[in-house]
Amino acid sequence: MLLIVVYVVIGGLLACLAAHLLPVGGAPAAMGTATGIATGTVQIMLGAAMTGLFTAASVDTFTDSILLVALSGAVGATIMICVVMFMANIIYGFGAGVVPISGRVDVDPITKEPQAPYKTPQTDGHGVPIVVFVSGSLGGFIGGFGGALMYYTLLNYAHFSAGTAAIGAISIFVANAILAAYNIRGTIEGFHDPKFKRLPYALVASFAVSLLCGIVVSLTAVLGGTL
Amino acid sequence: MPIEVVLLFAWMLVIAFLAFIACTFEDLESDMGSQSNPNSQVQLAAQVGQVNRFFNKAISGEPLSNALYCVTAGAIAWILLQQLEPLVPGAEWKAAVLAIPIGVLGAVVMNVIFSTTAHCGRTAAMKRFEQPIYLDVLYGHLMPIGAHAFMTTFCITCIAYIQSNLGTLAGNPALNHPFALPLLGFVWGITVGSIGSSTGDVHYGTEREFQDRPFGEGKRVVYHGKITRYASCGIRTQRDIAGFCAKFGGPCTGMTFGLIILFTNWTTLVGMQLGGFLPNLPAFTAIGDMAAIWTIVLGLLIVAALAVGNVIFVKWVRKKCGPFVGV
Numbered sequence: 001m002l003l004i005v006v007y008v009v010i011g012g013l014l015a016c017l018a019a020h021l022l023p024v025g026g027a028p029a030a031m032g033t034a035t036g037i038a039t040g041t042v043q044i045m046l047g048a049a050m051t052g053l054f055t056a057a058s059v060d061t062f063t064d065s066i067l068l069v070a071l072s073g074a075v076g077a078t079i080m081i082c083v084v085m086f087m088a089n090i091i092y093g094f095g096a097g098v099v100p101i102s103g104r105v106d107v108d109p110i111t112k113e114p115q116a117p118y119k120t121p122q123t124d125g126h127g128v129p130i131v132v133f134v135s136g137s138l139g140g141f142i143g144g145f146g147g148a149l150m151y152y153t154l155l156n157y158a159h160f161s162a163g164t165a166a167i168g169a170i171s172i173f174v175a176n177a178i179l180a181a182y183n184i185r186g187t188i189e190g191f192h193d194p195k196f197k198r199l200p201y202a203l204v205a206s207f208a209v210s211l212l213c214g215i216v217v218s219l220t221a222v223l224g225g226t227l
Numbered sequence: 228m229p230i231e232v233v234l235l236f237a238w239m240l241v242i243a244f245l246a247f248i249a250c251t252f253e254d255l256e257s258d259m260g261s262q263s264n265p266n267s268q269v270q271l272a273a274q275v276g277q278v279n280r281f282f283n284k285a286i287s288g289e290p291l292s293n294a295l296y297c298v299t300a301g302a303i304a305w306i307l308l309q310q311l312e313p314l315v316p317g318a319e320w321k322a323a324v325l326a327i328p329i330g331v332l333g334a335v336v337m338n339v340i341f342s343t344t345a346h347c348g349r350t351a352a353m354k355r356f357e358q359p360i361y362l363d364v365l366y367g368h369l370m371p372i373g374a375h376a377f378m379t380t381f382c383i384t385c386i387a388y389i390q391s392n393l394g395t396l397a398g399n400p401a402l403n404h405p406f407a408l409p410l411l412g413f414v415w416g417i418t419v420g421s422i423g424s425s426t427g428d429v430h431y432g433t434e435r436e437f438q439d440r441p442f443g444e445g446k447r448v449v450y451h452g453k454i455t456r457y458a459s460c461g462i463r464t465q466r467d468i469a470g471f472c473a474k475f476g477g478p479c480t481g482m483t484f485g486l487i488i489l490f491t492n493w494t495t496l497v498g499m500q501l502g503g504f505l506p507n508l509p510a511f512t513a514i515g516d517m518a519a520i521w522t523i524v525l526g527l528l529i530v531a532a533l534a535v536g537n538v539i540f541v542k543w544v545r546k547k548c549g550p551f552v553g554v
Contacts, residue, residue: 030264030432032445038264039425043290047421050414051491057405058495059522062504062515072519075526079490082533087483088426093544095475096433097443100541117550126445133537162405
């Protein structure tokens, strides 16, 4: 029972961390007014986690290693987020003639290329530049790992059915992603964004919520007779 | 190679093709109703004095609304399948041919009802800004929205049906996905909406919605709300927008989802094949672990290729377009 609570808490904390790493541009990014993926925190995180969960569920049918299932979920989510960021850049480049540029830093921390001269005035950057892509990939990996970890725990330790485990894992995931969305308040570019420093507050809240979720899952398993 | 394995790969390609169609139409459906993030500009337009003839149906975020339609369609189809399959033993596909379109039709009715209430409700709330509810705009957009939504939901429900019966279709029922049809509809409904919202919106929001502004720059805050209201002939409605986005934004979005489905399924199947897991299925052995490791390695290779591709593309665009030269 303790193992269920521990893994759910770890999964929840990873989900919260991942949401801070994803480049969330929100509605402004859809107009090329902000850097990042043009949708909300929860929506893109949920899309990535779902893809990861699908891969993890497939892999779970032929291996009983928790590490391999969690890693396959992580890779599935990373593939989803990478394809989305790459194709968004294609549309920014060819469809709108916009250069992917960070609005929060003057020099890309990875490639050291200047950003400010390429930025449109009165915008907060546009597209998915390289540092943002790296941060987003990390976010997808960590989020997918956390989601798949919770799925495996609910399926194999709490002995839920596959469907119930998936819905349970996603529900805990969403709760943590929403907490992160409150902390982000709008847009974030990734680990290089000043807003990333707010992460500890979200992690404390995430720990509390995930602990509660872990206890509820354990109680459900005990009362339902599966544990 | 055994026929079961060949069939598995063939069905995977069918699924990827359906995913391409589904997400293309999902993006166009959101453009047709102005549902997603660029809707903020349609909402803002009347408030800054730009009375317009845009359809305004921000029902909810795209992932959630699409999940709703796909789960509705999946649940109706699943219930009908439970009833109809025993009537046609040995030819269960006949039940699917009837059940899936009926389920999707139910979801489309729900979509059209939501579209009507969302448009009327939102536009009525703008009365103080003198934005009328144009009845021809309302009537003229409901059918295209419903038709696009039908295509999206139909393809997603077909994907869910194929995946939940993949093993049976390929000759080995043990390979069926552990999730039930409505749950797979939920998974792919969320994902298709998430991708349509994050990828396709860019073409509509950054380009088409502000087409009378300079090309090649992010849209400045001062432009917000001042959307392009006139078409090449007459006043612009969403039908002009969907036709434009169907030439680039829609197919790109479709390709995004198609590639995601292709890569995630492909890595799993090739991993199973390389691990020696197919066509026999020894459960929970070292062979299974090996298959999982291959799946992960192949996935990481794809991620690396995408990262390299992105670096090359970003550097190329920077060089091609150069620094910002406007004012």
